Structures are given as C-alpha cells and as structure tokens.
Amino acid sequence: MKSFPSAKDLPENLREHVRCLLLAIADTKLLLGFHYAEWTFGSPALEASIAACSMSQDEFGHVRLLHACLNAQFGMSPHELIEHRPAENFLTVAVLNQPLKTWAETVAANLIVDGAITVALSGLRGSSFEPVANFMDKMIEEEKHHLRHGQGWFRTLAARSPETKSALRVASEKALQATFEWLGPDQQTMAAELAAAGILKSTWAALRQQYVDWIGGVSESSGITFGVEKKNDAYRMAAEIDYKNWQPHNRRCGKPVADGLSSVVDEKILYHLRGSKNAEFKLGEAA
Amino acid sequence: MNPPQAPQAPSKNSLKADAAHSIVRCPFCESTNTHKESDFGTTLAYAQFYCNECRTMFEWLKWEDGLEDQNLPKFVTK
Numbered sequence: 001m002k003s004f005p006s007a008k009d010l011p012e013n014l015r016e017h018v019r020c021l022l023l024a025i026a027d028t029k030l031l032l033g034f035h036y037a038e039w040t041f042g043s044p045a046l047e048a049s050i051a052a053c054s055m056s057q058d059e060f061g062h063v064r065l066l067h068a069c070l071n072a073q074f075g076m077s078p079h080e081l082i083e084h085r086p087a088e089n090f091l092t093v094a095v096l097n098q099p100l101k102t103w104a105e106t107v108a109a110n111l112i113v114d115g116a117i118t119v120a121l122s123g124l125r126g127s128s129f130e131p132v133a134n135f136m137d138k139m140i141e142e143e144k145h146h147l148r149h150g151q152g153w154f155r156t157l158a159a160r161s162p163e164t165k166s167a168l169r170v171a172s173e174k175a176l177q178a179t180f181e182w183l184g185p186d187q188q189t190m191a192a193e194l195a196a197a198g199i200l201k202s203t204w205a206a207l208r209q210q211y212v213d214w215i216g217g218v219s220e221s222s223g224i225t226f227g228v229e230k231k232n233d234a235y236r237m238a239a240e241i242d243y244k245n246w247q248p249h250n251r252r253c254g255k256p257v258a259d260g261l262s263s264v265v266d267e268k269i270l271y272h273l274r275g276s277k278n279a280e281f282k283l284g285e286a287a
Numbered sequence: 288m289n290p291p292q293a294p295q296a297p298s299k300n301s302l303k304a305d306a307a308h309s310i311v312r313c314p315f316c317e318s319t320n321t322h323k324e325s326d327f328g329t330t331l332a333y334a335q336f337y338c339n340e341c342r343t344m345f346e347w348l349k350w351e352d353g354l355e356d357q358n359l360p361k362f363v364t365k
Contacts, residue, residue, distance in 0.1 A: 047325050047327075050327045050328075051325070051326065051327040053327075054327040057331050115360070119362045122363060140363050141349075142349075144363050145326040145349065147359055147360065147363065148358075148359065149327075210360065210361060210362045211360075213360075214362070
C-alpha cells in the first residue's frame with residue numbers, strides 16, 4: 001500500500017481527516033494531562049499521587065509530540081493551539097471539560113477515556129502516514145502503564161462499600177457516554193477513508209469493538225455495570241447514542257450526551273492550563 | 288536507610304494483580320524472585336520492584352524487558 005511521507009503527499013480530504021483526528025487526540029491528552037496533574041495532590045494514596053503526576057507528564061509529552069507533528073505537517077503552531085483557540089474549538093472528550101471532582105471520576109476517566117484514546121492510537125500503529133507511524137509504538141508502550149493503573153484502581157474501588165461502587169458506576173456511565181460521543185459511530189466517512197488509505201490500520205468498527213470488549217470485560221469482572229452489556233457472548237453498548245447529528249470535525253452530537261457535561265472546556269481550566277495568571281512571564285510573549 | 292524487613296507474602300491487593308508474574312532480575316542479588324510494587328517510580332521512566340530474596344526495593348527502566356502485558360487489552364499488545 002502507498003505510504004505518505006508528509007501531509008503534502010496526502011489528498012486534500014485525507015489531509016483534513018488526519019489533521020482533525022490528531023488534533024482531537026492531542027486536545028484530549030492535554031485535558032487528561034491537566035486533570036492527572038491536579039490529582040498529584042488529594043489522591044487517596046501516595047502511590048496514586050506519584051502515578052497521577054507521572055501520567056500527567058506522559059500526556060503532556062505526547063501532546064508535545066502531536067503538536068510538533070501538527071506544526072510540521074499542517075502549519076498549526078503549538079503556541080496558537082494552546083494559547084489562542086476559543087474554548088469551544090477544543091476537540092476533547094466532554095467529561096474532561098469540567099473538573100474531575102472525586103477520585104471515582106478520575107479513575108473512570110483514567111480507565112475509560114485514556115483507554116479510548118489509546119485504542120485510537122493503536123489504529124495508527126504502522127500507519128501509511130509516516131510522521132505519526134514513527135512515534136506510535138512508544139506512545140502506546142507508555143499508555144500500558146496508564147491502563148494498568150486505571151484497571152487496578154477500578155477493581156479496587158469496585159470491591160469497596162456500596163457507596164463507593166455507586167459513585168464509580170455513576171462516574172463511569174458518564175465517562176463512557178462522553179467517550180462514545182467522541183469516538184463517533186461505527187460507520188463514518190472520515191474513518192472509512194483513513195482506513196482505505198492505510199492511515200488507520202483497522203476499520204473504526206473493529207477498533208470500537210476491541211474497546212467495548214475490553215471495557216465489557218473489566219465491567220463484568222468487577223461487578224459494576226455501566227453502559228456495556230453482553231449479548232450472544234459479545235459485548236456491546238447497552239444503549240446506542242443518537243449519532244444523527246454527529247460531526248467528525250468537532251466529534252460532537254450537537255447537545256451533551258450526559259447530564260451535567262458541557263461540550264465546551266471550562267474557562268477556569270483553560271486559565272490554569274495556559275498559565276494565564278502569570279501571563280506577563282510567559283516565554284516568547286511581547287513584554 | 289531502614290534495615291531490610293521480613294519478606295512479605297504476595298499482596299492480594301488488586302492494584303498489584305495486573306503486575307503479577309514478574310521476570311525482572313534483581314540488580315543486587317540477581318534473583319528473579321521479584322514482584323512489581325508500582326508502575327510509577329521516582330522518575331517517569333522507572334517502575335518500582337521489590338526483591339523477595341534480598342528484600343530490597345529497586346527501580347526498573349520501563350522499556351527494558353520484563354514487564355509483562357498480561358491483563359492488558361489486546362489493542363496495546365503486539
């Protein structure tokens with residue numbers, strides 16, 4: 001199959017698809033990194049604090065790689081991507097758009113959101129778009145530790161009191177709905193064209209099913225039911241999301257898929273993420 | 288440094304269940320009777336291990352051989 005050494009070698013439709021997919025992954029990783037960093041303090045164990053801090057560094061490192069690729073291939077400067085984009089233009093999984101207020105919400109995001117981003121990365125492993133194929137293996141290797149952490153804490157909380165289990169189930173349902181919104185439908189033009197060109201190495205339906213199989217297995221073994229069910233020995237979503245108005249350029253269905261979730265990143269989060277309080281000290285800014 | 292403590296039975300804590308069956312060799316006594324304590328250590332690149340023979344904590348570079356993929360989803364394993 002033909003490979004693409006750079007974005008200028010891609011046909012226009014594929015160029016825009018790749019740009020949108022990489023930006024959506026980078027934006028979600030940026031927000032994951034922010035939330036993990038916040039949980040460096042206040043987690044229920046010192047080990048969890050170290051893990052949260054480390055996972056944050058991983059995510060910010062991945063963002064830098066993706067931003068460097070977006071800059072070199074698509075002319076999108078990292079400075080512009082972080083500092084000057086309106087909140088509504090961030091292509092995040094919506095559950096990250098507001099603070100993760102409890103450890104149960106953080107564990108749910110660690111397992112469910114981080115897992116979904118990683119399944120998307122796995123689809124780019126060995127991609128015919130060479131600039132991303134180069135760093136995908138390393139990124140996925142680092143994500144393994146995140147998934148171990150998410151699985152471990154999920155199972156630990158699932159074995160605790162009824163109140164803890166309930167909090168985990170509610171947080172997980174919300175995270176999963178937002179994640180499925182971001183993933184979009186099985187059948188979508190963008191992913192189909194990327195797969196046909198070998199930029200994605202699997203169909204979107206196959207990637208989604210791998211993700212559902214994994215989440216379903218964790219759910220079943222933990223005794224916490226949260227939006228995935230088993231039918232005829234296969235896992236599937238318990239309730240389909242209405243994708244009628246889903247748009248690949250913003251990965252949204254039009255209105256929030258779960259109560260209490262905003263489609264737009266909270267301005268306070270962006271304020272902290274950008275370091276706006278110390279704007280006068282920023283590197284590269286005019287004095 | 289604290290004196291070595293008595294060896295402990297493998298933890299039943301499910302946080303460590305995913306990390307069972309280590310084949311990492313202890314850098315101090317070369318035993319493979321070790322287990323992983325944490326995926327995250329003193330720096331980003333290291334996981335923390337414990338040697339059940341010489342009862343010493345040690346760190347292990349994450350991308351060296353020895354960290355197993357069991358219990359991870361198929362999409363991250365090769």
